[in-house]
Amino acid sequence: MSLARTLIDVRPLRTSPVFRRLLIGRTVSVLGSFMTMVTVMYQVWDMTHSTVWTGAVGLAQALPMVLFGLFAGSWADRGDRRRIFLFATVGQAVVSLLLAVQGFTGHVPVVGVLGLVAAQSCCAAVGGPAAGVFVPRLLPKDQVAAGLALQQVTGQAMMLAGPALGGILLGWVGIGPCYLVDTLSFGLAFYGAFGLPALSPAGEPSRAGLHGVLDGLRFLAGHRAVRGALITDLAATVLSMPASLFPLVNAERFGGSPRTLGLFLSALAVGGTAASALSGPVTRLGRPGPVMLCGAGIWGAALAAFGLTRDPWAGLGLLVLAGAADAVSVISRSTIVQTHTPDALLGRVTAAEQIVGQAGPNLGNLRGGVVAGWTSGATALVSGGLLCLFAVALVGAKTPELRGGFVPDPCVDAPPLQPADVPVPEAP
Numbered sequence: 001m002s003l004a005r006t007l008i009d010v011r012p013l014r015t016s017p018v019f020r021r022l023l024i025g026r027t028v029s030v031l032g033s034f035m036t037m038v039t040v041m042y043q044v045w046d047m048t049h050s051t052v053w054t055g056a057v058g059l060a061q062a063l064p065m066v067l068f069g070l071f072a073g074s075w076a077d078r079g080d081r082r083r084i085f086l087f088a089t090v091g092q093a094v095v096s097l098l099l100a101v102q103g104f105t106g107h108v109p110v111v112g113v114l115g116l117v118a119a120q121s122c123c124a125a126v127g128g129p130a131a132g133v134f135v136p137r138l139l140p141k142d143q144v145a146a147g148l149a150l151q152q153v154t155g156q157a158m159m160l161a162g163p164a165l166g167g168i169l170l171g172w173v174g175i176g177p178c179y180l181v182d183t184l185s186f187g188l189a190f191y192g193a194f195g196l197p198a199l200s201p202a203g204e205p206s207r208a209g210l211h212g213v214l215d216g217l218r219f220l221a222g223h224r225a226v227r228g229a230l231i232t233d234l235a236a237t238v239l240s241m242p243a244s245l246f247p248l249v250n251a252e253r254f255g256g257s258p259r260t261l262g263l264f265l266s267a268l269a270v271g272g273t274a275a276s277a278l279s280g281p282v283t284r285l286g287r288p289g290p291v292m293l294c295g296a297g298i299w300g301a302a303l304a305a306f307g308l309t310r311d312p313w314a315g316l317g318l319l320v321l322a323g324a325a326d327a328v329s330v331i332s333r334s335t336i337v338q339t340h341t342p343d344a345l346l347g348r349v350t351a352a353e354q355i356v357g358q359a360g361p362n363l364g365n366l367r368g369g370v371v372a373g374w375t376s377g378a379t380a381l382v383s384g385g386l387l388c389l390f391a392v393a394l395v396g397a398k399t400p401e402l403r404g405g406f407v408p409d410p411c412v413d414a415p416p417l418q419p420a421d422v423p424v425p426e427a428p
Contacts, residue, residue, distance in 0.1 A: 008153055009146035009280045012139050018195055019138045019147060025192025026131075027154040029089075032185030034162025035169065036096065039178040040117055042170055043103070047110045058362065060114045064121040065128075065358040073129035073351025074212035077344055081130040081199040086190060088127030093186035095120040096179055103176035125354070132350025136338045137199055145283035145335040152331050153276030160269050203344035216348030219341075226349065228399035229292060229336040233356050235391035236296045236329065240303050240384035241364025242268075242322075248377035254312050267316050271323025279331060288332035288339075289402035295329030296392045298322070304385025307378045336402070 013020050044053050076084055099116050102108035108116075135147040169178050206212035220227055250261045282291055302322035309315045334353070341349045364384075371380040396403055 006278055007280050008149055008277050009143070009283050010150070012143050012147040012150060015140075015143070016138050019135070021192040021195065022134060022138075023150055023154065023192075025189040026151065027158060029185045029189035030155050030158040031162045031165070032096075032182035034158055035166035035178055036099070036182040038163045038166035039103075039170060039175055040099075040113065043175050044110055044113060047113075053110055053114075056114055057117060060118040061121045062358045062362055064118055065125045066355050068122060068125045069129070069351040069355045069358075070213045070216065070348060071209075072126045073216060073348035074206045074209070075126070076129040076133075076347030076351075077201050077206035077212065077216075078208065079200065079205075081133050081201075081347065082193060082196045083198070085127050085130040085134075085193055088123045088130065089186050089190045089193070091123035092120050092127070093183050093190070095123065096183040096186060100176050100179035100183055103174070103179050125351075128354045129347040129351040131193075132338070132353075133199060133343060133346045134193075134196070136346070137343070141339060142286075144339055145288065145331065148334045148338070149276055149279040149283050149331045152327055153273060153279070156269055156273040156276055156327065160266070160273060201344040201347075203342055205344065206348065213348065216345055216352065219345050220349065220352055223340065224399050225289065225340050225401040226337055228289075228395050228402050229333045230353060230356050232292060232296050232329070232392055232395050232402075233333055233353075234360050235388050235395065236299050236326065237356075237360030237364045238367060239364065239391060240300050240381075240388040241361050241368060242303050242306070242319075242381060242384075243361070244365035245368045245372055245377045245380055248372055249307070249381060252377050253310055254315070260312055263312075263316055264319060267319035268323035268326070271320035271325075272327035274320070275324035275327040276331070279328065282328055282331065283335075288335040289399075292329050292332035292336065293392055293396045293402060295325045295327075295332060297389050298325035299329060300385040300388030300392065302385070304382045304389070307381030307385065 013023070040057055041054055044057055047053075095116055099113070099120075102113065102116070135151070136144050139147045166178055169181065207215060220230065246261060246264045250256055250264065254260045285291065299322050302318045302325060306315050306318040306322070309318065337349060337353055338346065368380045368384060371383060375383075
């Protein structure tokens with residue numbers, strides 16, 4: 001196999017100028033968001049010196065996604081997704097600017113900071129489902145997986161770079177300028193989407209309110225491939241999320257060194273970045289179902305093996321493998337969801353995927369902590385990994401649509417916008 005076919009498929013960057021602009025804007029915005037995450041955690045800790053308050057930061061980020069996500073998805077399936085995304089991006093930029101103002105003044109209590117974090121998460125809950133239609137509408141179907149892989153690899157890279165840059169900037173210029181960088185990053189995200197045409201739903205628009213939400217849930221319950229993809233993601237996160245167990249396992253097995261702990265925390269992202277960068281064969285294969293199931297199964301098996309190992313280097317290797325398997329599984333899962341969901345329902349299904357992505361890891365970390373409290377960190381890892389492996393095997397056994405190759409779903413009736421159909425704004 002040639003090197004070009006091994007590396008990530010970059011055809012979407014060549015064939016779609018608008019996708020290229022969107023990806024650049026999204027990448028810069030994700031970088032700013034990770035910098036803000038570090039800044040918020042630092043500020044809340046500096047204000048309170050309480051782990052309860054720093055834990056509340058994650059709650060403020062997750063709750064709006066869970067509570068409002070499906071309603072935001074229903075809204076996205078009724079209107080122009082481009083306009084909704086731009087509206088949400090402006091809202092996020094305004095909240096980041098308010099965070100910067102309070103960072104410069106220092107007169108806002110911690111509850112106010114968490115309120116601003118929750119407000120920004122509300123805007124993200126609105127913008128996420130609208131953005132979920134961009135890749136399948138901008139790219140031909142055979143390039144959708146490649147477009148999602150490009151989003152994955154840039155997101156993983158920013159996950160590595162963002163916290164480090166945020167820490168450096170915090171030590172250099174302080175809290176306010178860090179938030180200001182995030183504000184400016186949303187400007188690039190806005191610019192990347194501004195040149196899109198109107199992206200109204202293809203097909204019957206969503207019904208308003210709860211009726212539209214229930215229509216989306218009925219589709220999820222009835223479509224076996226999409227349902228199986230989301231259940232697989234829940235199995236991987238709820239049953240075997242390892243992050244909360246790393247400090248305990250590090251103390252139990254590896255002497256409690258902070259350097260070892262830091263490497264464990266980075267190894268998953270390293271594996272994910274490498275696998276995304278080398279995802280060309282996976283995205284060209286056209287078999288996202290089997291790839292997703294294999295990736296999720298390897299994730300569970302690698303984490304179970306990590307719970308058994310006593311050698312730190314072997315443990316790092318297993319975590320890199322787990323991160324790589326997870327990245328491949330995420331790319332394949334998103335491909336299944338976005339190519340099997342009718343355009344008129346894609347906002348709501350993307351919102352459900354977003355909720356699973358927010359709630360699953362938090363519940364998984366809680367599960368791991370509870371099991372470790374009853375037993376040990378190693379037992380929690382091994383049992384979670386084996387449960388994940390069993391659940392993924394069960395999903396594969398019960399969902400033949402995920403075991404075969406890619407077959408276009410006849411209900412997905414929204415043709416992609418070809419590059420020539422999409423106006424490209426002039427560079428400023």
